[in-house]
Amino acid sequence: xxxxxxxxxxxxxxxxxxxxxxxxxxxxxxxxxxFEDIDxxxxxxxxxxxxxxxxxxxxxxxxxxxxxxxxxxxIKNYAITNDGEEQITNFHLPSELVGLDGIDxxxxxxxxxxxxxxxxxxxxxxxxxxxxxxxxxxxSQVLRIMSRELRDDKQMMMLLSKKNAEQRVATFLTNLSTxxxxxxxxxxxxxxxxxxxxxxxxxxxxxxxxxxxxxxxQNSNLIAVNGKEVHILNMEGLSILAGLPDxxxxxIQEPKIANEG
Amino acid sequence: xxxxxxxxxxxxxxxxxxxxxxxxxxxxxxxxxxFEDIDxxxxxxxxxxxxxxxxxxxxxxxxxxxxxxxxxxxIKNYAITNDGEEQITNFHLPSELVGLDGIDxxxxxxxxxxxxxxxxxxxxxxxxxxxxxxxxxxxSQVLRIMSRELRDDKQMMMLLSKKNAEQRVATFLTNLSTxxxxxxxxxxxxxxxxxxxxxxxxxxxxxxxxxxxxxxxQNSNLIAVNGKEVHILNMEGLSILAGLPDxxxxxIQEPKIANEG
DNA sequence: AAGTTTTTTTGATGCAAATCAGGTTTAACG
DNA sequence: CGTTAAACCTGATTTGCATCAAAAAAACTT
Numbered sequence: 001x002x003x004x005x006x007x008x009x010x011x012x013x014x015x016x017x018x019x020x021x022x023x024x025x026x027x028x029x030x031x032x033x034x035f036e037d038i039d040x041x042x043x044x045x046x047x048x049x050x051x052x053x054x055x056x057x058x059x060x061x062x063x064x065x066x067x068x069x070x071x072x073x074x075i076k077n078y079a080i081t082n083d084g085e086e087q088i089t090n091f092h093l094p095s096e097l098v099g100l101d102g103i104d105x106x107x108x109x110x111x112x113x114x115x116x117x118x119x120x121x122x123x124x125x126x127x128x129x130x131x132x133x134x135x136x137x138x139x140s141q142v143l144r145i146m147s148r149e150l151r152d153d154k155q156m157m158m159l160l161s162k163k164n165a166e167q168r169v170a171t172f173l174t175n176l177s178t179x180x181x182x183x184x185x186x187x188x189x190x191x192x193x194x195x196x197x198x199x200x201x202x203x204x205x206x207x208x209x210x211x212x213x214x215x216x217x218q219n220s221n222l223i224a225v226n227g228k229e230v231h232i233l234n235m236e237g238l239s240i241l242a243g244l245p246d247x248x249x250x251x252i253q254e255p256k257i258a259n260e261g
Numbered sequence: 262x263x264x265x266x267x268x269x270x271x272x273x274x275x276x277x278x279x280x281x282x283x284x285x286x287x288x289x290x291x292x293x294x295x296f297e298d299i300d301x302x303x304x305x306x307x308x309x310x311x312x313x314x315x316x317x318x319x320x321x322x323x324x325x326x327x328x329x330x331x332x333x334x335x336i337k338n339y340a341i342t343n344d345g346e347e348q349i350t351n352f353h354l355p356s357e358l359v360g361l362d363g364i365d366x367x368x369x370x371x372x373x374x375x376x377x378x379x380x381x382x383x384x385x386x387x388x389x390x391x392x393x394x395x396x397x398x399x400x401s402q403v404l405r406i407m408s409r410e411l412r413d414d415k416q417m418m419m420l421l422s423k424k425n426a427e428q429r430v431a432t433f434l435t436n437l438s439t440x441x442x443x444x445x446x447x448x449x450x451x452x453x454x455x456x457x458x459x460x461x462x463x464x465x466x467x468x469x470x471x472x473x474x475x476x477x478x479q480n481s482n483l484i485a486v487n488g489k490e491v492h493i494l495n496m497e498g499l500s501i502l503a504g505l506p507d508x509x510x511x512x513i514q515e516p517k518i519a520n521e522g
Numbered sequence: 523a524a525g526t527t528t529t530t531t532t533g534a535t536g537c538a539a540a541t542c543a544g545g546t547t548t549a550a551c552g
Numbered sequence: 553c554g555t556t557a558a559a560c561c562t563g564a565t566t567t568g569c570a571t572c573a574a575a576a577a578a579a580c581t582t
Contacts, residue, residue, distance in 0.1 A: 161465030
């Protein structure tokens with residue numbers, strides 16, 4: 001399923017890769033940097049030992065010092081709520097940045113945990129800010145990434161406040177599909193890195209509901225599921241259920257009212 | 262109820278104020294800038310004519326060019342969903358920045374509408390980026406503000422996926438109270454700038470439910486409501502219902518597991 | 523490979539909140 | 553100022569999903 005070496009096993013990550021040769025650079029921080037600038041960025045980045053499934057990148061409350069780019073595998077962000085429950089706030093796939101919501105904090109506001117064997121690039125934030133002084137492109141790239149995350153969060157808020165169980169799961173699957181596609185994987189066939197429980201937690205649904213919706217989707221030939229393996233059989237049907245993407249909704253505008261400026 | 266001139270009526274905003282003399286500067290962009298730097302920031306900011314209730318600051322789909330700081334009044338952000346429904350994504354009070362989620366977009370991804378007579382400072386984003394080149398403090402302030410919004414969004418996601426109707430409304434009221442307090446208003450007595458409908462929309466509840474919860478809170482002497490006027494009678498009770506703030510939750514940590522790094 | 527734990531699935535039941543319906547109050551406006 | 557529309561409240565009913573319970577499947581252990 002993986003194309004190229006996206007998911008290549010790298011036990012010596014330090015010597016293995018540089019941003020310049022990284023297949024993810026077109027989706028990650030280096031976007032829109034020239035070769036020289038990428039090289040400068042590269043110098044401040046540390047490649048860490050791969051995390052095993054269940055290991056933490058950082059804990060809620062740890063001193064904030066770095067942001068991380070996922071190289072392979074996947075990460076979940078979660079917080080512990082007042083009543084001691086886990087609440088998942090995000091899943092991160094390769095090329096995505098983890099830890100941005102801690103920038104103005106002493107400590108990370110959430111924990112980050114590997115869902116599978118995962119490699120990351122560690123970016124000391126202080127040095128990133130230093131470097132950003134000289135590289136306007138890098139600066140605006142950080143802003144763009146954060147702005148995108150803001151928009152994704154608003155989308156998530158809409159999902160949680162307006163969509164029913166089927167729409168939520170359909171949105172989740174099409175969203176994952178899109179992200180896999182951009183990373184060079186098949187948009188139709190992929191392996192879910194997270195459990196049903198985690199999907200439910202993230203989507204504001206009970207595990208049982210997630211399971212039931214999966215079964216229903218299978219019965220109506222939208223998808224075929226085998227454990228964590230998912231095949232999307234009817235992408236259009238799934239997309240319609242999910243609620244069409246943003247382009248469409250932009251056409252629909254609120255009718256202008258009399259007292260309008 | 263307002264203290265000082267926070268909510269002062271200003272029909273000639275252009276000559277009226279500069280960041281240096283603005284009572285909100287300690288909450289807004291100029292934070293941590295010295296006098297000279299504030300002056301530079303001031304030069305790129307335009308004070309617009311006040312918006313009347315219901316007027317738009319911008320529409321979803323308008324070309325993105327400026328972010329705005331609310332000076333007085335309040336703004337709601339909303340998007341139109343695929344099925345033509347309005348979905349409110351945020352309310353903005355004085356000193357808060359509007360439009361940050363459009364930074365990496367051609368166009369604003371949401372609309373912004375005045376909930377009452379509202380004055381804003383208009384900040385052309387291109388010029389802000391220019392200025393940020395020379396002012397590292399300004400740069401990190403923008404990052405901090407965005408990072409904070411990210412965290413607020415995660416909080417909102419938790420509210421929407423885990424909290425029941427009473428907890429949502431309690432959270433909403435205590436949150437507003439805190440924000441009013443920081444801005445120099447009473448945390449116990451304030452006027453809701455938005456309708457029950459808008460509260461429900463934002464909190465993922467039906468209008469009727471919001472209304473019922475208000476009544477229940479009133480019956481249990483947590484608050485006294487008269488239309489849009491709210492008095493908080495038992496702040497502690499309300500806070501407990503809302504789920505205690507972040508400090509508490511940081512103490513509770515997930516028990517470390519065997520396979521931990 | 524047998525045993526143990528965890529995850530997933532399926533069914534039955536209960537409940538919180540949505541929806542529906544009606545009445546009341548408040549705001550808007552000619 | 554009176555008329556109309558919008559916002560708000562309250563009760564009755566419905567319903568989607570959570571919860572409870574328990575079996576089946578998968579994933580670790582030894």
